[in-house]
Amino acid sequence: xxxxxxxxxxxxxxxxxxxxxxxxxxxxxxxxxxxxxxxxxxxxxxxxxxxxxxxxxxxxxxxxxxxxxxxxxxxxxxxxxxxxxxxxxxxxxxxxxxxxxxxxxxxxxxxxxxxxxxxxxxxxxxxxxxxxxxxxxxxxxxxxxxxxxxxxxxxxxxxxxxxxxxxxxxxxxxxxxxxxxxxxxxxxxxxxxxxxxxxxxxxxxxxxxxxxxxxxxxxxxxxxxxxxxxxxxxxxxxxxxxxxxxxxxxxxxxxxxxxxxxxxxxxxxxxxxxxxxxxxxxxxxxxxxxxxxxxxxxxxxxxxxxxxxxxxxxxxxxxxxxxxxxxxxxxxxxxxxxxxxxxxxxxxxxxxxxxxxxxxxxxxxxxxxxxxxxxxxxxxxxxxxxxxxxxxxxxxxxxxxxxxxxxxxxxxxxxxxxxxxxxxxxxxxxxxxxxxxxxxxxxxxxxxxxxxxxxxxxxxx
RNA sequence: UCCGGCUUAGCUCAGUCGGUAGAGCAGGUGGCUGUUAACCACCCUGUCGCAAGUUCGAGUCUUGCAGCCGGAGCCA
Numbered sequence: 274x275x276x277x278x279x280x281x282x283x284x285x286x287x288x289x290x291x292x293x294x295x296x297x298x299x300x301x302x303x304x305x306x307x308x309x310x311x312x313x314x315x316x317x318x319x320x321x322x323x324x325x326x327x328x329x330x331x332x333x334x335x336x337x338x339x340x341x342x343x344x345x346x347x348x349x350x351x352x353x354x355x356x357x358x359x360x361x362x363x364x365x366x367x368x369x370x371x372x373x374x375x376x377x378x379x380x381x382x383x384x385x386x387x388x389x390x391x392x393x394x395x396x397x398x399x400x401x402x403x404x405x406x407x408x409x410x411x412x413x414x415x416x417x418x419x420x421x422x423x424x425x426x427x428x429x430x431x432x433x434x435x436x437x438x439x440x441x442x443x444x445x446x447x448x449x450x451x452x453x454x455x456x457x458x459x460x461x462x463x464x465x466x467x468x469x470x471x472x473x474x475x476x477x478x479x480x481x482x483x484x485x486x487x488x489x490x491x492x493x494x495x496x497x498x499x500x501x502x503x504x505x506x507x508x509x510x511x512x513x514x515x516x517x518x519x520x521x522x523x524x525x526x527x528x529x530x531x532x533x534x535x536x537x538x539x540x541x542x543x544x545x546x547x548x549x550x551x552x553x554x555x556x557x558x559x560x561x562x563x564x565x566x567x568x569x570x571x572x573x574x575x576x577x578x579x580x581x582x583x584x585x586x587x588x589x590x591x592x593x594x595x596x597x598x599x600x601x602x603x604x605x606x607x608x609x610x611x612x613x614x615x616x617x618x619x620x621x622x623x624x625x626x627x628x629x630x631x632x633x634x635x636x637x638x639x640x641x642x643x644x645x646x647x648x649x650x651x652x653x654x655x656x657x658x659x660x661x662x663x664x665x666x667x668x669x670x671x672x673x674x675x676x677x678x679x680x681x682x683x684x685x686x687x688x689x690x691x692x693x694x695x696x697x698x699x700x701x702x703x704x705x706x707x708x709x710x711x712x713x714x715x716x717x718x719x720x721x722x723x724x725x726x727x728x729x730x731x732x733x734x
Numbered sequence: 735u736c737c738g739g740c741u742u743a744g745c746u747c748a749g750u751c752g753g754u755a756g757a758g759c760a761g762g763u764g765g766c767u768g769u770u771a772a773c774c775a776c777c778c779u780g781u782c783g784c785a786a787g788u789u790c791g792a793g794u795c796u797u798g799c800a801g802c803c804g805g806a807g808c809c810a
Contacts, residue, residue: 298771305767321770339760339771356770375744379760380771383745386803399771441809479810504808505735517810596806607806657810705810718803719810 279315281349284359288349293320293361294369296397299380300337307334309366311345314402317551321352321360330366339379340372340397385721392725392734400560403552404714404722407545411710414544415497415518418537424493424520429480431499434472434684442503443475444513476501481519481701482635482688485664488521488699489691495520497706505729509718510656510708514727521701527637527646527663530700531623534650534659535576538621538709542571545713553713561715567653568713570620578623579613581605581644587617604631605649607656614653622651634674635688636662637698648702655712661702668692 275294295313305326310319322345324334330345337343345363352360377383377391378398388395395401419426432446448469465473480496487494496519503513520537522529546553546568557564579587581601588599588609597606605613605624614622626644629636636645650659665671671692675682682689710722720726725734 301769301772303766303769303772306769308769308772310770323768326767353768354770374761376760377744379745381745381759382771387745390802500810502809506808507735507804508806508808509804511809515810660810703810708810 275344277315278311278313278318278320281320281361282316282318282357282359284349287351287359290346291349291361292344292346293322294344295320295342297337297339297341297343297372299339300334302335307331307337309334309337309343309345311343312397312402314396314406316406317399317403317555318357321354321357322347322363322366323360324363324366328364330363333366333368334363337366337368338372338374338376340376342369342372343367344369385716385718389720389726396724399555401721403549403555404710404716405724407549407552407714408710408722410545410548411541411706411713412497414541414548415706417544418540419495419520422493424495425487425491427480427484427487427491427494427496428498429477429483429496431477432470432474433477434470434474441478443478444501444503446470446474446476475503478502479517479519479703481521481703484519484521484701485635485699486687486691488523488701489695489697492523493520507729509720510711512707512719512723512726512728515719515723516706518704518706519701521699523697523699525663525700526698527625527648527700530661530663530702531576531578531625531648534623534648534661534702534704535621537704538576538650538659539572541709542568542713546572556714556716561717564713564715567715570653571712574620576621576623576650577618578625579618580626581624581628582626584609584613584624588612591617602628602630610651610656611653614651614656619653623648624651629674632662634678634680635664635671637665638670638674646700650702652712654717655708657705658708658712659702659704661700663698663700666692666696666698668696 275292278293278295281291281293293311295311298310298312298319301308307324309322311322312319324330344367345361346365347361347363349359349361352358354360378394388398388401396405416426449463449467454463477500479500480498484494484496496517498516499514500517501514504511520533522533553564553568584605585599585601591612593612595606595608597608599609614620625648626639627647628643629638629645632645632647636647638645646663648661649657652658665674668689671689672682675685707719707722711717711719714722716722720728
């Protein structure tokens with residue numbers, strides 16, 4: 274029976290016998306004693322294994338190297354050292370798998386860029402172990418939040434009809450023989466009726482439209498799964514495959530949506546803070562000093578709400594010189610969002626009621642006929658983390674908006690049908706899961722919060 | 735996709751005015767009675783991203799290409 278390093282480090286008392294398994298993080302050899310720090314990923318800290326020279330295990334321990342996997346057995350006793358409560362006095366040590374000096378993770382600081390190139394090994398570092406534990410805790414917290422409020426977790430399709438989404442470039446899904454078609458067909462000439470699904474299909478860019486259908490039956494639902502964008506985006510905040518959380522609530526308006534989003538962010542952050550104290554302390558110390566402040570902003574501060582019109586006015590009187598001028602009708606640029614969240618409110622900010630021309634067709638038209646009931650939640654450093662809206666539930670208005678945006682009405686027959694039969698006001702939002710993780714951990718590149726990130730030109734591992 | 739920067743030892747980096755490459759860590763050897771990414775001493779380590787050009791001479795200057803990073807756009 275093996276004990277997790279985490280359990281041993283949190284032991285209530287000494288143990289006459291304990292067995293630990295893990296990977297050697299460091300091996301410190303002196304004449305009379307060897308110290309091996311072993312980590313099994315169950316927590317940030319490593320277990321100190323002590324082997325005095327009079328033990329038969331001393332020879333094996335002395336030859337261990339950084340990165341080797343091993344099993345150590347002995348007594349768990351109070352440590353005289355300052356940095357840990359318990360340590361394992363090993364009477365027996367076995368090397369499971371050796372790691373020679375070419376093992377890339379030596380006892381030194383490595384750059385995040387270098388670690389990205391060895392994504393198969395970086396989970397064995399402190400930083401990435403912590404990231405992936407927090408990622409797990411956040412996922413669990415999200416499910417718990419919704420489950421406790423009687424939301425139904427729904428599974429929207431990953432393969433989706435191409436025509437209906439429009440949130441971004443899609444990856445094509447096909448069983449047609451591309452080699453054969455290349456050179457034979459000009460663009461637009463491919464006969465999709467011969468394809469597997471008998472139509473153009475791609476990987477989903479959002480489960481929202483389908484989530485609405487289920488919300489208009491089950492009332493409160495959410496999706497939590499992968500999403501794909503084939504955009505050629507090369508930034509620290511974009512990847513081709515990422516995870517989104519998309520709640521959708523019936524009998525609800527934009528105010529309900531905003532209040533759900535705020536409640537949600539507060540709750541999940543608080544749960545991660547409770548479950549991942551050590552990992553978050555590590556991020557605060559080694560990655561981003563402002564992590565505690567960021568967490569406080571999400572859990573304690575009030576979330577400001579401001580209309581787009583007010584935000585534009587605030588930007589205009591700010592006296593800042595922006596690269597892109599601000600005027601009603603223009604989308605807020607990254608520099609504008611940064612000013613709003615980092616200088617004006619210094620915290621999370623919902624911007625609401627955007628001009629209809631810069632937002633999607635399904636967002637509910639306001640009475641002013643000029644803006645829609647949409648909201649973006651902006652946070653310092655990371656920018657947009659949530660995008661949501663009240664959905665247009667009025668059949669005639671929705672049809673007019675589809676026409677206005679030059680979309681094909683027939684493609685949305687099912688989406689329109691639920692407005693035709695028993696329509697109700699409803700709303701929802703999409704949360705960028707990986708971006709929230711960036712905000713919580715303080716890591717500045719989305720590629721460092723995803724185990725094996727996919728970006729243009731990169732699908733290794 | 736556009737703009738900018740970077741590319742030197744296994745890793746992190748320095749390299750002056752163009753004069754023939756250096757430090758820390760890792761590795762090796764030895765030392766050290768309990769260490770904390772241990773410490774001390776010694777030793778080893780190079781296609782200076784690739785290709786061409788200028789020059790008596792290029793890590794250094796020029797051009798092209800590639801890769802990476804940052805920013806912008808798109809968005810979550």
